[in-house]
Amino acid sequence: MGIRQGYPVQPERERCILVGVDVTPRGEWSVDESLDELERLVETDDAVCVGRLTQRLASPYPKTFIGTGKIDELRELAEATEATTVIFDDELSPSQQSNIERMLGQKYKVLDRTALILDIFGQHATTHEGMLQVQMAQLQYLYPRLRGMWAHLAKDKTRGGIGSRFGQGESQLEVDRRLIRDRMSVIRRDLAKISQNRDVQRKGRVESQTYRVALAGYTNAGKSTLINALTGSDVLEQDLLFATLDPTTRALELPGGRNIVVTDTVGFIQKLPTTLVESFKSTLAEVSDANLILTVVDAHDEHSDKQLGAVNDVLEEIGASTIPRVIVYNKVDLMEPDDVDAMRERHPDAIFISAKTGAGIDALIAGIAEIAASRDVTGAYRIAYHDAKLVDLCHERGNVIEQVYDEAGITITLTAPPELASMLERYRVS
Ligand SMILES: Nc1nc2c(ncn2[C@@H]2O[C@H](COP(=O)(O)OP(=O)(O)OP(=O)(O)O)[C@@H](O)[C@H]2O)c(=O)[nH]1
Ligand SMILES: [Mg+2]
Structure with missing residues (x-):
């Protein structure tokens, strides 16, 4: 981060317009409440909200999610507020997303709640496993949306140069798809290894009762x-x-x-x-x-x-x-x-x-x-002296009420969780 006139330079924050549809019959969250929450997500991701647009619909349009008239309205609002990004409160299909981007003149990033949450997760992940899990989810999200992204580049004739000449033989889209698939299978394998470890730990806890x-x-x-x-x-x-x-x-x-x-x-x-x-x-x-x-x-x-x-x-x-x-x-x-x-x-x-x-x-x-x-079982058990380990377990896992020593062994009266009680069952005296 650079310093200008003694103040830290703020990186340019993304300016977002939030879009929600009010579908009837209403779910539990009103569209405004849901957009309030989306705004908090936007702020958590260090961006600002500069406008909101809602539309009341029986159900979203399959091609453009909101009506085409609404999209014109969205374009005007985006221009007026100098927005950089449009975020829909519901998950858009890949084709809806690229249709809307095209209709807005390819000038704004079009995202949805899912992409925003994935982005926040990406910033908050700290462990290796957490980062892999987020990457996996991000790639799964990205994969079906690649076509739209490449259509965007192909249209941009001014860019020229490397990349614009791709398309002979294997297209760049295919290359990228393959790269993503490869990356996903590597992550899947790594995650399987890590989750094995986690399972072992968890099983240890389950078995230790x-x-x-x-x-x-x-x-x-x-x-x-x-x-x-x-x-x-x-x-x-x-x-x-x-x-x-x-x-x-x-x-x-x-x-x-x-x-x-x-x-x-x-x-x-x-x-x-x-x-x-x-x-x-x-x-x-x-x-x-x-x-x-x-x-x-x-x-x-x-x-x-x-x-x-x-x-x-x-x-x-x-x-x-x-x-x-x-x-x-x-x-x-x-x-x-x-x-x-x-x-x-x-x-x-x-x-x-x-x-x-x-x-x-x-x-x-x-x-x-x-x-x-409340799941505990109360009982008395006679345990031989050489079985001291079991006595220790009784104290660790159960609540010992009484403990009497005689020549045959130790008679322990306790309340024990069901797993321990079934281990003790063969020593039961009452
Ligand atoms: N006043 C008050 N604030 C609380 C209390 N419990 C938590 N908070 C605050 O609420 C905020 C969220 O608390 P966290 O414990 O991080 O919440 P969390 O459920 O772990 O949240 P995530 O990890 O983000 O899902 C923090 O600013 C806490 O200080 C409480 O009993 N009273
Ligand atoms: Mg927490």
Whole structure:
């Protein structure tokens, strides 16, 4: 970054126009609410929003998504606001995207919500696995759209030179397609290797019978702040959409001494691109393999109900809908006490906390302990002295109530998770 007159030079920010269609019958999000969220995504990606355009339609047009008259309007708005980029709130098909670009005179970049989210993910990925997962999703998005990009170049006769003469023999489009396919298969192989490692770790946790809690929730709900509050760890928490991409797992000792693990992972959003869900399969498995999911909701957000709905949709999509779930309403410190009370009445089973101030965290931990213990089996087992390892396991995984020594061995009375109880079954005395 250069310095001019003592001030850091701001790189030219992309100027974006947001386009949404208001389809009837209405989904849950109004077009304005959805565009508000798109604007936050644009800001997260360090661009500015300079205009909005919406159209009420029974369903989008197959060729141009919005009506051709609307596209004229869009062109005028783009000229008037000196826009550089047009972003549609819904995923455009490759041909819609190139049709619109052409009709706007090839002067503006035409993107959609998916491309924007993929771009943000690309900037926030920090681990090797995270970067590969994002690259995979980006290439999958790009692949069917290459034709449009090359049509664009071919039209630009002024450019000439290298590239403009391509097309004899294998066309550049074919070359690029092949390069992308090759790159995708390399990434796929690398990801398979990494996900094997992750699976081994996860299997280790499953086999060790450690109780696993996953935090799931809308982006910016406060999942990372909560894992920090629960486990004293140091995950990056930021007022940013998709601040976290890579999962973090931390140990937590419950009152009574049982050790469990808690995992924080990527946030969800409405209209989450399916290519991302697909590419982040191994990351999301941390959620779909958990014993308990805490759905973290920003209680203070006016759209909290809809956000919870979107989260439930993704949980269903990743096959996690049968896992026991507790709704955790966060950020109550930002609300009036009366509003919190009203919300408590509407959601009697939920837990209300502030991950930031720590309010309600002890109650949450007690709630987790109670749910973890609800599967427990109470029994007495006589274990021979030479089986000391099993005795250790009882103390690690269960809650020992009584321990009596005699010549035959140790008689332990305890409540144990079902996995441990079945290991102990043959020693059972009552
Ligand atoms: N006032 C208040 N702010 C909170 C609370 N919990 C989290 N925040 C803030 O909300 C913002 C988002 O928090 P994160 O923990 O990064 O949210 P996240 O769910 O991990 O978000 P992503 O990783 O982006 O999906 C941060 O600015 C936090 O400081 C809370 O209980 N009260
Ligand atoms: Mg986070």
